[in-house]
Amino acid sequence: MRRLALKIMQRFEEFNPYLVGAVLSGHPGTHCDITIQLYSDFQKELEIVLLNQRIEVSGQSRAVKLGERTFNVEIYSFDEEGVVINLHVFPKNAERLIPKNTDKRALDRARIRQLQELINQEDCNISAA
Template sequence: MARKSNRQTAMRTRIAAAAARIMAEDGVDDFALAKRKAARQLGALETQALPRNDEIEAELRAYRALYHADEHARLIEQLRRVALDAMRALERFHPYLTGPVLKGTAGPYAEIDLQLFPDSPKDVEIFLLDRGVPFATHEARRYSGDRAHAVSVITLLWDSVPLRLSVFDPRVERLALKTSMAGRVLERAGAAEVSALLRSEQASKVR
């Protein structure tokens, strides 16, 4: 039993490293897809051997720090600047940055993820229509604890970068939100925090 457990642990580590490499080199931003591709490459048949997202994330950070440190730092700075510009334009809707751009793990094809909390979901659509911004919408679910919340998701391009707006009821703004019932709470940052991140990055360049 111990030997099997050790094999599974070793395979988890190998899959996490392979998935991180796929995400970094192939521009894959979907953890589940990267896991499946990595598992197939390594011939892993046991689902117990699949790593958690945070394990892949740790490997992804390490990989990029080793092979693409300067290039990736520039990409993250660029994406955060675009995010901040969008957040300032959408200020009336209480925007928060979340996802890979905030975490610093985004790849070259990543979407910028913003959470919005307008008085009405239609307010955001009207705002975009008034400015002639093309967009598409679909419905999704987000969770706080074991409670599901219906969310309108708006996708568009902002400064040629894919932007995904998750539009919530304003009453859930102070809740800890998750993408799935069993998932982790989504980290998020307001415009002031994103601006502070960018200032910190600039300061680190001149040291």
């Protein structure tokens, strides 16, 4: 699933993607979604990219608290290779604010380069076994 997440992140590279959640932590369940955080001040830019890539999405909004601020986050969901992909779109100025999980700890997240390194490490571990 990490390879699929990497592929999706590369398609949305201009929006500074971060992978978060169970796929990053290495504990995805049977019906696990891939969650990617994107950053843009212009929703229309992302919508144009989605249209150009012919991706049919469903959307919803949710209020998310980061630090002392609350942001209205758009969530675009679509299916890719039988896996649900959730794109959480934050304003650009929220990128440096680290979201926290339900335990109030900083949420782990990875950029494209970090995810690629993690995948390469997995490949090395598999070939060494």
